[in-house]
Amino acid sequence: MEINSPAPGPNTVTVRRNPHRRARPTPTPATAAREMQIPSSIAPGVRSFPTQEILSMDVAKPNPVAENLRVFLRIRPLVPSKLGDKTGGFGADQNPKPRLKNAWPQNPAKKKSAAGRSPQNNRKIKEEVCIKVNTSHSVTLSPPLALQESNRTKTEVYEGFSHVFSSDSSQEEVYDKMVKPLVEEFLRGKSGMLAALGPSGSGKTHTVFGCPRQPGMVPLALQHIFNQTSGSISESSRSFFISIFEISSERGKGERLFDLSPNGGDLSMQQSTLRGLQEIPISDARQAESLIAQAMLKRATGMTNANSQSSRSQCIINIRAVADKCNGDDNNQANDGVLTIVDLAGAEREKRTGNQGARLLESNFINNTSMVIGLCLRSLLEHQKNPKKPLQKHFQNSLLTKYLRDYLEGKKRMALILTVKSGEGDYRDTSYVLRQASPFMEIKYNYVEEPSNISYPKRHFQALSRTEQRKKMKVTDPDACAIEEHKSIEAENALSKEGSVKSSGCVDSDQGERNHRIMQSFSKAIWNVLKQYKEKLKVADDEIQHLRENLMTEQTRCLELEKELKDVQSCCSCSNREAVEVSLSGVGGQESSNLDEVKSLDVVEVSTLCLELENPNKQDHQTCEGVSGSEHSATDLCESISVRPEDSYLSVDVAGFMVDSYQSLAMHRKDSCSSVELDDLLGEGHKESSKDISLNGYCNAVDLLDDESSLNTSFQALQTENLEEVASTGQSNASPSSSPSPKDVSAVDVEDEIQKPRELSNFPTSPKVDLVLTKGCDVIAIPDRETRDSGVLDVKDEIQKPRELLNFPTSPKEDLVSTKGCDVIEIPDSEPGVKISTKTEKPKRRLLPASSLLLRDFSTLDINDDEKPKRGKRKSGAVEERHRTQGSISLLRLLHRNLPS
Numbered sequence: 001m002e003i004n005s006p007a008p009g010p011n012t013v014t015v016r017r018n019p020h021r022r023a024r025p026t027p028t029p030a031t032a033a034r035e036m037q038i039p040s041s042i043a044p045g046v047r048s049f050p051t052q053e054i055l056s057m058d059v060a061k062p063n064p065v066a067e068n069l070r071v072f073l074r075i076r077p078l079v080p081s082k083l084g085d086k087t088g089g090f091g092a093d094q095n096p097k098p099r100l101k102n103a104w105p106q107n108p109a110k111k112k113s114a115a116g117r118s119p120q121n122n123r124k125i126k127e128e129v130c131i132k133v134n135t136s137h138s139v140t141l142s143p144p145l146a147l148q149e150s151n152r153t154k155t156e157v158y159e160g161f162s163h164v165f166s167s168d169s170s171q172e173e174v175y176d177k178m179v180k181p182l183v184e185e186f187l188r189g190k191s192g193m194l195a196a197l198g199p200s201g202s203g204k205t206h207t208v209f210g211c212p213r214q215p216g217m218v219p220l221a222l223q224h225i226f227n228q229t230s231g232s233i234s235e236s237s238r239s240f241f242i243s244i245f246e247i248s249s250e251r252g253k254g255e256r257l258f259d260l261s262p263n264g265g266d267l268s269m270q271q272s273t274l275r276g277l278q279e280i281p282i283s284d285a286r287q288a289e290s291l292i293a294q295a296m297l298k299r300a301t302g303m304t305n306a307n308s309q310s311s312r313s314q315c316i317i318n319i320r321a322v323a324d325k326c327n328g329d330d331n332n333q334a335n336d337g338v339l340t341i342v343d344l345a346g347a348e349r350e351k352r353t354g355n356q357g358a359r360l361l362e363s364n365f366i367n368n369t370s371m372v373i374g375l376c377l378r379s380l381l382e383h384q385k386n387p388k389k390p391l392q393k394h395f396q397n398s399l400l401t402k403y404l405r406d407y408l409e410g411k412k413r414m415a416l417i418l419t420v421k422s423g424e425g426d427y428r429d430t431s432y433v434l435r436q437a438s439p440f441m442e443i444k445y446n447y448v449e450e451p452s453n454i455s456y457p458k459r460h461f462q463a464l465s466r467t468e469q470r471k472k473m474k475v476t477d478p479d480a481c482a483i484e485e486h487k488s489i490e491a492e493n494a495l496s497k498e499g500s501v502k503s504s505g506c507v508d509s510d511q512g513e514r515n516h517r518i519m520q521s522f523s524k525a526i527w528n529v530l531k532q533y534k535e536k537l538k539v540a541d542d543e544i545q546h547l548r549e550n551l552m553t554e555q556t557r558c559l560e561l562e563k564e565l566k567d568v569q570s571c572c573s574c575s576n577r578e579a580v581e582v583s584l585s586g587v588g589g590q591e592s593s594n595l596d597e598v599k600s601l602d603v604v605e606v607s608t609l610c611l612e613l614e615n616p617n618k619q620d621h622q623t624c625e626g627v628s629g630s631e632h633s634a635t636d637l638c639e640s641i642s643v644r645p646e647d648s649y650l651s652v653d654v655a656g657f658m659v660d661s662y663q664s665l666a667m668h669r670k671d672s673c674s675s676v677e678l679d680d681l682l683g684e685g686h687k688e689s690s691k692d693i694s695l696n697g698y699c700n701a702v703d704l705l706d707d708e709s710s711l712n713t714s715f716q717a718l719q720t721e722n723l724e725e726v727a728s729t730g731q732s733n734a735s736p737s738s739s740p741s742p743k744d745v746s747a748v749d750v751e752d753e754i755q756k757p758r759e760l761s762n763f764p765t766s767p768k769v770d771l772v773l774t775k776g777c778d779v780i781a782i783p784d785r786e787t788r789d790s791g792v793l794d795v796k797d798e799i800q801k802p803r804e805l806l807n808f809p810t811s812p813k814e815d816l817v818s819t820k821g822c823d824v825i826e827i828p829d830s831e832p833g834v835k836i837s838t839k840t841e842k843p844k845r846r847l848l849p850a851s852s853l854l855l856r857d858f859s860t861l862d863i864n865d866d867e868k869p870k871r872g873k874r875k876s877g878a879v880e881e882r883h884r885t886q887g888s889i890s891l892l893r894l895l896h897r898n899l900p901s
C-alpha cells in the first residue's frame with residue numbers, strides 16, 4: 001500500500017527535525033577476535049594476551065546503555081466514502097460496528113458540509129492530504145494551500161520516529177514492529193506500556209482494540225502471549241491477569257475511575273495505587289478477548305462530528321504475568337511484568353467537533369489529560385537534557401498521569417503511537433500532534449529499572465488494599481469472591497517470590513553482612529559499657545563495705561571511749577572514795593596503833609597543826625585550800641563539819657576525825673605537800689601521844705559553816721565503817737576512825753540524827769569510843785549570823801543529849817573528859833561577845849556513802865571559824881586568807897585558853 005503523501009508545493013519549506021539516529025553495529029565476537037589478533041612478531045619472552053580465554057568466557061550481555069522512547073506514527077487512511085463516513089477506507093461494510101451512541105448536539109456546519117458534499121468533492125478531499133511518508137522514520141507535513149498563503153505555514157518534515165506506519169499499514173505490521181517487542185519484554189518479566197495518542201477519530205481505538213476482522217494490538221498481544229507460553233514454556237509456569245478500567249470525566253466536575261471488568265465498579269486512587277481494581281485471571285486469548293469486548297461495551301463513548309463512536313474516557317488495560325511459585329526454573333526469566341496499553345481519548349478542537357454542553361466538558365477533560373501527559377514528558381525531556389532542571393510533578397494534575405507516573409518519569413519502558421489523519425482538513429490536528437509528540441523521541445531511558453524492583457511497592461500496596469477491600473466488600477457474587485481470593489493468593493505468592501529473589505541477591509547478602517557487622521559492633525560496644533558499669537559498681541560496693549567497716553570501728557571506738565569515760569568517771573569517784581578509804585585505813589591503822597597517842601594528843605600540837613594548816617605560805621595555803629578551798633570536796637567537808645545555824649551547840653568528838661581528815665586530804669590532793677606535813681604532824685602527834693587532846697581545839701580549827709549539810713549522814717556512814725573496821729581488827733581501843741568523828745558529831749543533830757544510826761547499826765561500843773566521844777563533847781562556836789545572835793553555846797547540856805540518845809555507855813573518863821571539854825567557846829568575830837546557842841530540833845538527814853561523804857567533808861573543810869560565806873558565794877582569796885588568819889588566831893586563842901596551865 002502506497003503512502004499517500006502530499007506533493008511538495010512550490011512554496012513549501014521542509015524542515016528536518018529529530019534526525020534519525022543510526023546506531024552503531026554491535027561488534028560480534030568473531031569481528032572482535034579478528035580485530036584483536038596479535039601479530040606473530042611478538043617477543044618470545046612475553047606472554048601472549050589471553051584473548052581466547054577472555055573470549056571463551058561466558059560474559060553476560062550488558063544492558064543497553066541508553067534507549068530512546070519509542071515513538072511510532074500511524075497515519076489513518078483517507079478512504080473516500082460515498083456516504084461521507086469517517087471510517088475512511090474501510091467503508092460501511094467494512095465497519096459494521098453500529099453506532100451505539102449518537103453524538104449530540106451535532107455540529108450543524110458539518111451536517112451542511114456533509115449534506116452538500118458531492119462525489120466530486122470527495123475525490124478532491126481524497127487528493128488533498130497533508131502528510132506524506134518520506135521514509136519509515138520520517139514524514140512530511142504540508143499545510144493546505146490556503147494556510148500556506150495566509151499564514152505562511154511551511155511544509156515540515158518530522159523524522160526520528162521509531163517507525164512510521166502509512167495509511168495502508170495493517171494491524172499485524174503495526175503489531176510486529178511496535179507491540180511485539182514490548183510483549184517479548186513482558187514475557188521476560190519486564191513491564192512496558194503502549195499509549196496511543198492522537199486527535200479524535202485518528203484510529204487510536206482501532207489500533208488498540210481493532211475489530212473482529214482486524215484485531216488490534218491487545219488481541220494480537222494476547223494471542224502472542226498465550227501462543228508463546230503454550231509453545232515454549234509450560235502453561236503452569238506463569239499466570240496472567242487482565243484488568244481494564246477507565247478514567248472519565250464526571251460531568252466536568254472531576255475524574256472518575258471505573259472498573260470495566262464484568263463485576264467492576266468505581267475505583268479510588270491513593271498516590272499511584274488503585275483500590276478496588278479487579279484482576280481477572282486469563283487462561284487463553286479467547287477468554288481475554290471476551291473480557292475486553294465486555295469492557296468495551298461498558299466504556300464511555302459518544303458521537304461527535306469527528307467520530308461517530310468517539311471514546312470519552314481514557315481506557316487502560318493491564319496484562320500481568322505472575323510466575324508460579326512451584327516452578328523452580330530460574331532461567332525462564334519468569335519475573336512478574338505488566339503490559340499496559342492505554343487508549344487515550346482523542347484531543348478535540350471545539351470548532352471541529354462542534355461539542356457543546358456535556359460533550360464540551362468531556363472535551364476539556366480529554367484535552368486536559370492529553371496536555372498533562374505532554375507536560376510530563378516534556379518535563380522529563382528537559383530534565384534529561386539539563387539535569388539542573390527539576391522534574392516537574394505534572395503527573396499530579398490528572399489521575400491518568402498519576403497512575404502512569406513511573407512511565408512518565410522514565411522509570412519504565414513505554415512506547416507511544418501517534419495516530420494522525422492524513423486529510424488536508426486534519427492538518428491542524430496532525431500538525432499539533434506532531435509538534436507536541438515528536439520531541440518525545442529524544443527521551444532516553446538511561447536508568448531503566450527492573451520491573452521487579454519497581455513494581456514491588458505498588459503491588460505490595462495493591463495486595464494489601466485488595467485484601468482490605470475484600471473484607472469490606474459485600475458478598476454478592478461467589479465467582480467474584482473466588483476471583484479475589486485467587487488474586488490475593490497470587491499476590492502473596494508474588495510477594496514471597498520477590499522476597500526470595502531479593503534475599504538471594506548479592507546486594508542483599510552484602511547488605512545483610514554489613515548489618516550483621518554493625519549489630520555485632522553495637523553489641524560489643526554495649527557489652528563494654530556494661531562491663532565498665534559492672535566494675536564501677538564493684539568499686540562502689542567495696543567503698544561502701546569499707547565505709548561500713550570504718551563506721552563500725554568508729555562506733556566501737558565511741559563505745560570504748562564512752563566506757564573509758566564511764567570508767568574514768570567511776571575511777572574518779574572511786575579514787576576519791578579509795579583515797580579517802582585508804583587514808584582512813586592508813587590512818588586508822590596508825591590511829592589504832594597509836595590510839596593512846598591520839599587520845600593524848602597534845603593541844604599544842606593540834607594547834608600547831610592548825611597553824612600549819614592555816615599558814616599563809618604557799619604550801620600551807622594549798623593545804624588549807626584542800627581543806628577549805630574552793631573545791632567542792634573541801635566545801636562539802638566544811639559544810640559537813642559545819643553546823644547549821646540552828647545547831648547552835650554541838651558536842652562532837654573531833655579528835656580522831658581531824659586526824660583522819662587531814663590525812664585523807666593529804667593523800668587525796670595531788671599537789672598538796674601537806675601530806676608530808678601531816679605525816680610529820682602526825683608523827684609529832686605520836687610523839688605527844690601522852691597528851692590529851694582537847695576537842696575544843698579541833699572544833700575551833702574546824703570551820704563551822706552556817707549552811708546545813710549532809711555531814712550528819714556522813715558521820716553515820718563513817719562511823720559505821722570505822723566501827724566495823726575496829727570490830728574486824730578486834731581492837732577494843734577506841735580509834736579516831738572507829739569513833740564518831742568530830743565532824744560527824746558536829747554535823748549530827750544531836751538529838752535526832754546521831755541516835756538513829758547508833759540504833760540501826762548497833763555499834764559496838766567500847767570505852768575508847770566513849771572516851772573519844774567524851775573528848776569530843778566540847779562546845780563549838782559556830783560563826784554564823786544566827787548563831788552569833790544566839791550567844792554562847794551551852795555545850796555541856798547539848799552534849800548530854802546525844803549521849804543519852806545514843807545510849808552510849810558512859811565512863812568516868814568520859815565524864816571527866818566531857819566535863820573537861822564542856823567549856824564555853826568564845827569565837828573571835830567581828831562582833832565579839834556574841835554567843836551562839838544550839839537548837840534542839842534538827843532536820844532529817846539522808847545516808848550517803850561514807851567515803852564520798854568523807855571526801856566531801858574533807859574537801860569542804862574550812863578553817864574559817866567566823867564570817868564564813870555561804871556556799872557558792874565565796875569571797876576573794878585575800879579575804880579568805882584574812883579570814884583564815886583570823887580563824888587560826890582564834891584557834892590559837894582557844895587552844896591556849898584550854899591548855900592546862
Ligand SMILES: Nc1ncnc2c1ncn2[C@@H]1O[C@H](COP(=O)(O)OP(=O)(O)OP(=O)(O)O)[C@@H](O)[C@H]1O
Nearest residue numbers: 087090200201202203204205206307310311345346
Ligand atoms: N487504520 C485504519 N484503517 C481503517 N479504518 C480505520 C483506521 N483507523 C481508524 N479507522 C476507522 O476510523 C474510525 C475512527 O476510528 P477510532 O474510533 O479508532 O478513532 P479514535 O482515534 O479512537 O477516535 P476517538 O478518539 O474519538 O475515540 C473507526 O470507524 C475506525 O474503523
